[in-house]
Amino acid sequence: xxxxxxxxxDGADGAYASKQDLRNxxxxxxxxxxxxxxxxxxxxxxxxxxxxxxxSMENDKLFHENNRLNPAMLECCCRDMTLTLRSYALGMLLQxxxxxKDRFIYWHKxxxxxxxxxxxxxxxxxxxxICIELPREQSKLFKPYFKIDSEITAxxxxx
Amino acid sequence: xxxxxxxxxxxxxxxxxxxxxxPASGLLATRYGDRLIAVPEVLLRSIAKTLRVETGEAxxxxxxxxxxxxxxxxxxxxxxxxIKYYRQPILETLANEFLVNIQAAWAVHGLGKPxxxxxxxxxxxxxxxxxxxxxxxxxxxxxxxxYRSFSLEAGFLAGWFSTLTGNKLRACASNWLNAPAxxxxxxGSISHIESxxxxxxxxxxxxxxxxxxx
Numbered sequence: 001x002x003x004x005x006x007x008x009x010d011g012a013d014g015a016y017a018s019k020q021d022l023r024n025x026x027x028x029x030x031x032x033x034x035x036x037x038x039x040x041x042x043x044x045x046x047x048x049x050x051x052x053x054x055x056s057m058e059n060d061k062l063f064h065e066n067n068r069l070n071p072a073m074l075e076c077c078c079r080d081m082t083l084t085l086r087s088y089a090l091g092m093l094l095q096x097x098x099x100x101k102d103r104f105i106y107w108h109k110x111x112x113x114x115x116x117x118x119x120x121x122x123x124x125x126x127x128x129x130i131c132i133e134l135p136r137e138q139s140k141l142f143k144p145y146f147k148i149d150s151e152i153t154a155x156x157x158x159x
Numbered sequence: 160x161x162x163x164x165x166x167x168x169x170x171x172x173x174x175x176x177x178x179x180x181x182p183a184s185g186l187l188a189t190r191y192g193d194r195l196i197a198v199p200e201v202l203l204r205s206i207a208k209t210l211r212v213e214t215g216e217a218x219x220x221x222x223x224x225x226x227x228x229x230x231x232x233x234x235x236x237x238x239x240x241x242i243k244y245y246r247q248p249i250l251e252t253l254a255n256e257f258l259v260n261i262q263a264a265w266a267v268h269g270l271g272k273p274x275x276x277x278x279x280x281x282x283x284x285x286x287x288x289x290x291x292x293x294x295x296x297x298x299x300x301x302x303x304x305x306y307r308s309f310s311l312e313a314g315f316l317a318g319w320f321s322t323l324t325g326n327k328l329r330a331c332a333s334n335w336l337n338a339p340a341x342x343x344x345x346x347g348s349i350s351h352i353e354s355x356x357x358x359x360x361x362x363x364x365x366x367x368x369x370x371x372x373x
Contacts, residue, residue, distance in 0.1 A: 043164070046164070076253075079167060082167060083167045083169060086164075086167070087169070102173065102174070102175065103169065103170065103173050103175070103176070104169060104170070107169065107170040107173065107259065107263060110259045110262065111255060111256055111259045114255040114256075114258055114259055115253075115255045
């Protein structure tokens with residue numbers, strides 16, 4: 001929505017917003033209540049979402065193979081997954097893929113690459129956990145954003 | 160807002176978070192209020208060209224010294240901003256995160272994208288590649304490039320790394336074949352870099368073979 005509003009403002013520079021931009025804005029605003037509810041649900045259930053994601057990670061074969069089980073690394077991953085959850089929740093709330101990419105995904109991807117963690121699946125664990133902890137009508141709102149992540153960070157595709 | 164949610168820092172140098180514009184006052188600033196000025200590249204070119212015209216060969220030293228001072232101050236600001244944002248000393252930051260933050264800091268200032276090769280670190284050298292350098296002015300001052308054509312950026316890197324390491328370092332351009340899209344510099348002690356300049360760079364660029372033999 002930030003990107004959408006910026007586009008609308010740029011387009012309306014010295015004139016009026018185009019009909020298409022107004023329709024896009026109206027469409028984005030029409031789902032505000034549902035998105036806000038999903039966002040607040042994530043905030044309220046952050047601990048259970050991350051705990052579930054952590055358990056999934058600890059049980060994951062790839063995680064064991066890479067010998068990443070030391071406590072410090074586990075804590076680092078949990079911190080990372082919490083940050084991922086909060087960033088994607090904001091992206092979903094504002095319905096803004098570009099903001100999510102610019103403020104989080106590219107930076108996050110660079111860090112994972114620098115740490116040789118191309119196969120890191122923290123985002124997938126978080127998304128899977130959301131799908132279990134939240135009602136389906138709320139969890140489905142997150143799917144397009146985690147799909148972006150998988151495309152950009154070359155994680156396994158979401159089903 | 161969940162008041163028990165402790166904020167987790169992300170990207171200190173995210174453009175929309177770091178650069179703040181205040182049109183009413185005419186100010187551009189960082190998120191911490193330090194002033195920024197949008198410098199068009201023509202300004203850097205004009206400075207370099209004028210120095211070249213007015214001082215001839217001495218322009219290389221002047222540009223290097225200018226870059227060194229600029230790099231030191233840039234490094235200091237970057238360190239201070241990083242400490243404020245992440246609320247911890249640099250030494251407690253993961254090295255990989257710090258290196259990514261370096262890239263983000265350069266990018267948000269339009270300086271290009273640096274990457275650091277540590278493979279020669281045991282020999283006292285860092286190899287730094289800059290993609291899309293915002294400082295390069297080789298074409299402005301020389302028709303035929305030499306390592307001295309890139310004195311401004313070399314000085315900048317020397318100042319910056321000197322601030323980061325706490326040691327007085329020197330830098331020089333080592334490969335400018337693809338300038339300005341991509342340039343390579345070596346950074347090390349003053350005596351080591353000056354030796355490389357005398358023994359190799361006076362003749363031409365450092366090939367990968369020569370670099371590995373240093």
